[in-house]
Amino acid sequence: MALGAEWGLRWLRSHGGYRKQEGQRQRGQGTPIWALPRAKKRLLWQLLLTAFGFLGLYLYGLRSLRSLEVFIPMGICPRATMPLLRDNFTGVLQHWARPEVLTCTSWAAPIIWDGTFDPQIAEQEARRQNLTIGLTVFAVGRYLEKYLEHFLDSAEQHFMVGQSVVYYVFTDRPEAVPYMTLGQGRVLRVERVQQENRWQDVSMARMRTLHEALGGQLGQEADYVFCLDVDQHFTSNFGPETLADLVAQLHAWHYHWPRWLLPYERDKRSAAALSFGEGDFYYHAALFGGSVAALRKLTAHCALGQQLDRERGVEAIWHDESHLNKFFWLYKPTKVLSPEFCWDLKIGWRTEIHTPRLLWEPKEYTLVRN
Numbered sequence: 001m002a003l004g005a006e007w008g009l010r011w012l013r014s015h016g017g018y019r020k021q022e023g024q025r026q027r028g029q030g031t032p033i034w035a036l037p038r039a040k041k042r043l044l045w046q047l048l049l050t051a052f053g054f055l056g057l058y059l060y061g062l063r064s065l066r067s068l069e070v071f072i073p074m075g076i077c078p079r080a081t082m083p084l085l086r087d088n089f090t091g092v093l094q095h096w097a098r099p100e101v102l103t104c105t106s107w108a109a110p111i112i113w114d115g116t117f118d119p120q121i122a123e124q125e126a127r128r129q130n131l132t133i134g135l136t137v138f139a140v141g142r143y144l145e146k147y148l149e150h151f152l153d154s155a156e157q158h159f160m161v162g163q164s165v166v167y168y169v170f171t172d173r174p175e176a177v178p179y180m181t182l183g184q185g186r187v188l189r190v191e192r193v194q195q196e197n198r199w200q201d202v203s204m205a206r207m208r209t210l211h212e213a214l215g216g217q218l219g220q221e222a223d224y225v226f227c228l229d230v231d232q233h234f235t236s237n238f239g240p241e242t243l244a245d246l247v248a249q250l251h252a253w254h255y256h257w258p259r260w261l262l263p264y265e266r267d268k269r270s271a272a273a274l275s276f277g278e279g280d281f282y283y284h285a286a287l288f289g290g291s292v293a294a295l296r297k298l299t300a301h302c303a304l305g306q307q308l309d310r311e312r313g314v315e316a317i318w319h320d321e322s323h324l325n326k327f328f329w330l331y332k333p334t335k336v337l338s339p340e341f342c343w344d345l346k347i348g349w350r351t352e353i354h355t356p357r358l359l360w361e362p363k364e365y366t367l368v369r370n
């Protein structure tokens with residue numbers, strides 16, 4: 001406070017000085033900076049310093065403020081729940097390996113963190129079950145050139161390595177999909193979708209398209225499916241330990257936040273609305289997955305909610321993500337992935353993030369969005 005007052009006084013003083021010098025200013029137009037009167041120079045410096053100060057706060061201050069959120073506890077698993085915690089592919093989870101984070105939900109679903117599961121056991125189990133795993137991704141408009149190749153390349157290196165995988169690329173320009181040499185047991189199918197006028201519509205239209213695909217060939221050939229955004233890439237092993245009937249991803253920016261602060265849709269007119277007592281976690285729409293039957297239900301629910309909103313002339317704040325969050329509130333995921341599975345480097349370094357599996361690409365909306 002005292003500092004602010006001091007700053008204000010100094011500013012007023014120098015500003016007054018400026019006014020006094022007004023006449024001089026007009027006479028001396030075009031005067032170089034070193035020849036400016038003292039008061040003006042002081043004002044100039046103060047403006048410059050303030051601008052740099054705000055820039056610094058914006059670039060580093062907010063980030064350091066954000067890094068304090070790790071001290072907001074995520075909660076702990078009840079002791080009675082711990083022995084029950086199983087990964088459907090690795091068996092009992094070693095939740096004691098990660099005491100600093102939340103490893104289960106209140107409905108006893110595991111939250112998968114690095115170190116709590118054995119990836120090799122999961123791989124063997126998936127092979128034993130002879131599974132085919134689908135990976136869907138949309139690359140419409142400029143998202144195709146910007147992200148698709150890197151996304152697929154990285155998936156070849158890290159996504160379900162050693163398993164049968166079928167990629168489904170949905171795009172408005174199938175001919176522009178880059179040619180890829182795929183590993184054994186992996187195929188890529190390209191499906192045409194229409195371009196939409198707004199990027200929000202491309203994002204939301206995914207739910208209906210996925211619903212139809214899951215009812216068709218994709219649903220017949222895959223046992224489990226993951227549906228991903230294209231503006232990210234795999235950086236480490238993303239294997240069968242992530243599989244379950246209904247899989248949700250904790251949003252990297254919100255996993256420490258108290259529930260009432262989470263960016264759910266609050267407008268009651270929207271089908272996605274959650275009131276302040278509702279919601280478990282904030283889930284990220286850039287990654288969700290599950291069995292074909294569960295995903296049929298999820299995509300039908302979200303597509304219908306979006307349709308109802310359109311008819312009422314409203315749009316949920318985070319589009320398909322808002323509807324997804326409503327769905328996961330009503331129908332709880334059977335497995336939750338820690339933010340390690342879909343991390344944003346912009347958040348900065350955190351001890352609890354051991355091995356990021358997917359990384360967000362830097363957001364370059366002006367380049368890719370309409």
Ligand SMILES: CC(=O)N[C@H]1[C@@H](OP(=O)(O)OP(=O)(O)OC[C@H]2O[C@@H](n3ccc(=O)[nH]c3=O)[C@H](O)[C@@H]2O)O[C@H](CO)[C@H](O)[C@@H]1O
Binds near residue numbers: 202231370
């Ligand atoms: C940090 C942030 O702001 N996150 C929100 C933002 O995610 P994003 O900023 O990550 O959205 P986005 O631009 O990645 O769009 C979602 C996905 O749709 C596809 N796509 C989208 C537009 C397009 O013209 N072509 C195309 O192919 C593509 O696969 C893309 O990855 O928006 C989403 C949809 O509302 C969610 O609400 C997210 O929470």
Ligand SMILES: [Mn+2]
Binds near residue numbers: 229
């Ligand atoms: Mn995205």
